[in-house]
Amino acid sequence: MTKTAAPLKDLLLKKSVRTGTFTLASGKESDLYIDCRMTAMDPFGAALIGDMGWTAVRERIGAEGLSVDAIGGMTLGADPISLAVGMASARQHPGEALQVFTVRKEPKGHGRGKQIEGNFAEGNTIVVVDDVITTGGSTLKAIDAIEREGGKVAFALVLVDREEGGRQAIEERGIPVVALFSRSTLLD
Numbered sequence: 138m139t140k141t142a143a144p145l146k147d148l149l150l151k152k153s154v155r156t157g158t159f160t161l162a163s164g165k166e167s168d169l170y171i172d173c174r175m176t177a178m179d180p181f182g183a184a185l186i187g188d189m190g191w192t193a194v195r196e197r198i199g200a201e202g203l204s205v206d207a208i209g210g211m212t213l214g215a216d217p218i219s220l221a222v223g224m225a226s227a228r229q230h231p232g233e234a235l236q237v238f239t240v241r242k243e244p245k246g247h248g249r250g251k252q253i254e255g256n257f258a259e260g261n262t263i264v265v266v267d268d269v270i271t272t273g274g275s276t277l278k279a280i281d282a283i284e285r286e287g288g289k290v291a292f293a294l295v296l297v298d299r300e301e302g303g304r305q306a307i308e309e310r311g312i313p314v315v316a317l318f319s320r321s322t323l324l325d
Contacts, residue, residue, distance in 0.1 A: 141192070145176075145185040146323060149297070152176045154323065163272045165301070169320070173268035173296050177217035186218055186296065186317075187225035193315050194222060194264055194294055195230070203291050206261040209238035209253075211279040214268035218296055222266070235264070240279045252282050259287030265312070267295045270303030280312060297323060 152175040159170040176182035198205055208226075209219045219237050227234035238255030257263075263283055267276040270293075280290050290312050298304050298316035307314050 141185050141189040142317075145182070145189055146318065148179065148182050148185065149173070149176050149318065149323060152179060152182070161271055163274060165271065167271075167299075169299070169324075171269050171297050171299070171323075173214065174217065177214075177221065177268060177296070183217055183221040187221035187223075188229075189317055190218060190222035190294060190296075191225035191229060193317060194226070194235070195233070197292055197313075197315055198233075201291070204262060205235060205264055205291055207236040207238055207257055207288075208264040208266060208294070209255065209257065209279075210240060210266035211275045212239045212241060214275070215239065215266040215279070218268060218294075219266045222264075222294070236261075240282045242278075253286050253288075257283075257286070257288065261288050263288045263290050265290050265293045267293065269297045269299060270295050270307070270314070270316075271299045271301045273303030273306035276303070276307055277310065280307075280310065 153172050155170040159167050161167050177186055208222055216239050223235045223237035236256030238253055238257035241252045244252040265279050292313040293307055295316045298319045300320045304314045
């Protein structure tokens with residue numbers, strides 16, 4: 138476990154993990170609810186996520202010989218994570234800094250009618266982000282929107298993989314998943 142992983146895990150357990158009976162966004166019932174926004178929108182949590190996320194992204198980029206332009210995903214869960222990783226990239230390796238964007242759930246009904254907002258351009262190579270994956274549905278919706286707008290998704294970065302089929306669904310689309318934590322590693 139990296140020096141960032143232990144304090145981030147502790148903060149996730151303290152602020153984001155709840156047990157009981159819950160209905161998830163996927164419609165499934167679960168004994169575990171993970172609200173990563175509580176950690177990702179905490180200034181200490183954001184700093185930890187940025188450092189750990191950028192380390193994981195940079196390792197993947199180096200291992201695969203990739204060139205990545207930007208990072209983002211479906212609003213609202215991906216937003217603070219994407220920004221934290223983008224800020225860490227700019228602070229630690231300015232020459233490799235990732236631009237940040239967000240994907241709306243639906244295209245905007247006015248103005249330019251955009252579904253992707255922020256620093257995204259056609260032809261960009263992207264790291265798609267999600268806070269928690271269960272079935273992978275929201276990550277796949279973000280991927281669809283990015284690809285529709287001419288982006289190429291290199292891989293997905295997720296804060297927590299619930300280990301309920303989401304990783305497999307995303308990887309079946311040919312998009313590798315890098316998870317900072319899984320249900321197993323978070324709750325061990």
